[in-house]
């Protein structure tokens with residue numbers, strides 16, 4: 001082997017040592033997290049912190065770019081940074097014995113800090129990161145020590161013929177292989193312990209028999225569904241329903257262990273409910289369209305489902321809660337989730353008689369884990385971020401002055417009534433329509449107000465009225481269609497909706513922050529020869 005090649009090989013081994021030390025750290029962290037709390041695992045904790053600290057434009061960019069994959073992309077990014085850092089640390093540790101422990105401590109401190117400052121964190125959440133740092137430092141010391149026994153060639157280029165070198169390298173490789181195996185084993189064990197918990201939760205979900213509705217929703221009127229290929233289905237299937245939340249790992253709550261506590265300002269009778277308690281109340285079924293404030297004009301963060309649950313106002317009233325208009329001291333209802341998230345709703349709105357629900361069923365099955373199993377809130381007419389708390393565990397009565405919820409803290413509006421919106425689902429760029437009669441179709445929504453008119457415009461032509469599908473309820477979106485006689489060419493199609501209050505969507509375009517996007521969805525369509 002030439003001198004330079006030996007040198008490179010030695011450096012590669014040192015970098016490998018660093019990476020293996022990091023792997024051992026992560027595995028130890030994973031194992032400790034299984035004992036403490038899955039969210040406290042170092043990568044998960046750093047990921048949660050990154051989500052919490054990211055400025056709103058960055059989160060929006062991530063959601064726009066990666067959609068629902070934003071979280072795996074983030075975790076992968078953290079691991080890549082860690083691997084690079086660890087490789088560098090491995091190189092440094094060849095010369096400086098203190099580098100390994102110092103670097104591991106630094107990373108452990110970042111993990112621990114992220115873990116204890118996350119939403120819903122406890123001080124014990126630091127332990128997995130501490131365990132990770134100790135394991136990483138120990139492994140790095142061991143591997144770097146072995147490598148020092150296999151010294152690199154002198155940089156003056158003098159020939160090396162140190163008999164110890166091959167033996168040292170062999171000992172390094174043995175230790176490296178043992179570390180890799182032990183890390184894989186510990187990591188797997190951690191994951192297995194974690195998945196035993198989630199298996200119990202999954203079993204509780206499969207075993208759950210939803211109660212029948214005392215007040216069933218009438219069937220969706222046949223006229224509410226327009227049969228146009230490419231148009232979003234009137235009811236969004238659960239596996240196609242958008243998902244927006246900050247949870248890197250979807251919380252899996254065991255239905256048997258679930259509790260809902262109601263307490264706070266003006267609650268004379270704080271109560272704690274189990275799922276079985278909720279099931280004994282009057283069970284209602286409602287079709288409600290849920291929309292995200294981060295939905296850009298024309299976007300897909302909106303879906304319509306048939307929810308099964310109990311009325312939120314009834315549950316609150318039973319606990320003695322009065323809305324501000326009846327002299328109650330609280331004006332904000334803060335929903336807490338098992339992962340520490342807080343969402344604040346205007347109490348007056350959720351108690352004004354609309355069908356605000358504590359929902360446990362979604363389209364005929366228990367809520368999927370990703371959509372809040374076992375119980376979430378759904379409030380028609382409010383964006384999800386101020387109402388639709390998933391994995392709900394606590395309802396706290398307070399005031400907007402006294403408490404600022406998670407998104408409000410990050411610059412989003414304190415109150416989030418939905419804005420009237422419409423979307424063109426077809427035609428869209430991918431499949432150019434043929435000249436002739438082209439069906440243009442989409443959905444429009446103004447929950448709890450209702451949609452009264454949808455109009456379409458071709459280029460700068462006049463606004464033309466679209467055909468509206470029959471309304472299911474004022475809380476659901478409404479499909480529409482417009483038959484367009486089109487010649488070959490390129491066109492701009494635009495849509496606007498008018499709600500039951502007579503308000504037409506404004507032309508002014510504004511971004512999603514702080515209180516929801518405005519503007520009219522516009523698509524460019526190329527019509528080809530028939």
Ligand SMILES: Nc1nc2c(c(=O)[nH]1)N[C@H]1C(S)=C(S)[C@@H](COP(=O)(O)O)O[C@H]1N2
Nearest residue numbers: 242243244245246292337341384385388390
């Ligand atoms: N616990 C928890 N609940 C949450 C969120 C969250 O991050 N954590 N996100 C909210 C937001 S911003 C929206 S738009 C809706 C989305 O609900 P979905 O994922 O079921 O579509 O959930 C809301 N409930």
Ligand SMILES: [Mo]
Nearest residue numbers: 292293384385
């Ligand atoms: Mo949202």
